[in-house]
Amino acid sequence: MNFWQSEIVFVTWRSVLGLFAIWLFTNCVLVNRLQTLGAFSTLETTKLFEYAQIKYHTDPGSLRLDQSYTRWALNVEPSDAYNYLRAGLGFADGRGLNIKAITFEDPDSHNYIPYYYQAPGTPVAIGTFIKLFGTNSVLPHFVFVSAVHFFTALLTCFLASFYLAGEVYIFGAGVLSLLCLPVIDSNLGAGCFWSEPLAAPFVLIALISVTAFWKNNARSYSTACVTALIFGASLAVSSYFRDIYTSFVQFSLVILLLAGCFERYRLKQIFVFATISMIVLSMIQQPWKKRNNWYFKEYSMSASTYCGAGLWALTWDSSRAIIPSLSGGIGLGSYLAPEKSAEVLMKLSQNRKEGGAYAFKCLMEAVCRRPWDAIKHQLRFYDVLWFGQDACPYIYLWCVVSSASFLMFLCYSRFKFEPGLWLFPLFLLSLSPIIPYEHRYTHPFFLFVTPITAMYVLKRFFEARVKVKVRESASPL
DSSP: OOSSSOOOOOOOHHHHHHHHHHHHHHHHHHHHHHHHHGGGGOGGGHHHHHHHHHHHOOOGGGOOTTSOHHHHHHHSTTSHHHHHHHHHHHHHTTOOSEEEOOOSSOTTOOOEEEOOSSOSHHHHHHHHHHHHHOSSOSHHHHHHHHHHHHHHHHHHHHHHTTTOOSHHHHHHHHHHHHTOHHHHHHHTTGGGGSSHHHHHHHHHHHHHHHHHHHHOOSOOHHHHHHHHHHHHHHHHHHHTTOTTHHHHHHHHHHHHHHHHHHSGGGHHHHHHHHHHHHHHHHHHHHHHHHHHHHHHSOOSSOGGGOTHHHHHSSOSOOHHHHTTOGGGOOOHHHHHOHHHHHHHHHHHHHOHHHHHHHHHHHHHHHHHHSHHHHHHHHHHHOTTSTTOOTTOHHHHHHHHHHHHHHHHHHHHTTTOOOOGGGTHHHHHHHHTTTSOOOGGGGHHHHHHHHHHHHHHHHHHHHHHHHHHHHHHHHSOO
């Protein structure tokens, strides 16, 4: 199949209009929930907001789409949206990427804190909308995030067309993407100020490019170069919203290189693809990394890259543990090796990069000594571990269906190689007993894995039934 002259069937205008109608109806429901329940309309973060009410005396239930960005920021502490919003307010004030140090006592503060902990894309997007539409209503940003979600569903249709024949199945993949429960629950509630919804379309563009490269059977170096440019650039941009997706680049390239060992006739193409992808990724990430190195002496996309503190300190608490008291949660490292905690935390405070590496080394040693205790601890302290929260059965069911359809897809396709994009969510899942993990990290992949694999399985099921009926009608009485 030639990348430039493929016969891939994209979604028709009739299907686009159908998806648009579903999107419009869904948004009416979501807007009604937000206007009725406020930030509590997001099931995934309900417990976190309940804790915020107890600990910080905030009132997320009072938040509506016609409220100001400042009010949202003050009332969603301690979620990620708290920092994104304050940094967005600082950007809108013309102070670059600096957090506006607002408080309930001083909501109009003109003090600013250098911003680094998270990647810069989301604050820039928030700040841009504040500049364009003012600070009095978050509705424009909500509409923007919702439109991005619709665009992501269209991209899912395009990606589905590589694997599915038939407009009805491609359209079905778009519908499942549009109605992905874990995503619309978090991204179109309070999570509209998180980074995941803005990163998702860039991740999907990257998935389309690496799939187009892999599906191209001809020995075309031009295809390898073009798809590599798109792949590296898309994931570089997505890392400006969520730096974890840099790991996805590395993971995919390792899988591709391993595949090249089995399909040697493509090894040169794969090497060209991997090399160009990494060069493009590094070039686009370079300015932000250099900025961080200049101001903070840390050459990374964000401080959260060094997650050693999260493995030992009182962070990554479960919502069940933190509601009574913040000290109810404890890092995995502190739980498995308390005798090491003081030393590890001291090294982390001295140098985050070196301390983070030392913390991870100590954690691995502790996990190897007490593997079963590590798994039990993670299962106890993370409501979001594995498939989802107990408090959200619909989200849990979606994640189970996603995993089941993925495994069935592998069986139906006889475990033929697919790029790392199929395996990365399971890779994160397999690491969750060791590293801090939240299932929202894999939201962009749920937008792809579940819709396409579920439609693929459904298509095979109907085709099998048709074959059975044909055989029955052809057999003699």
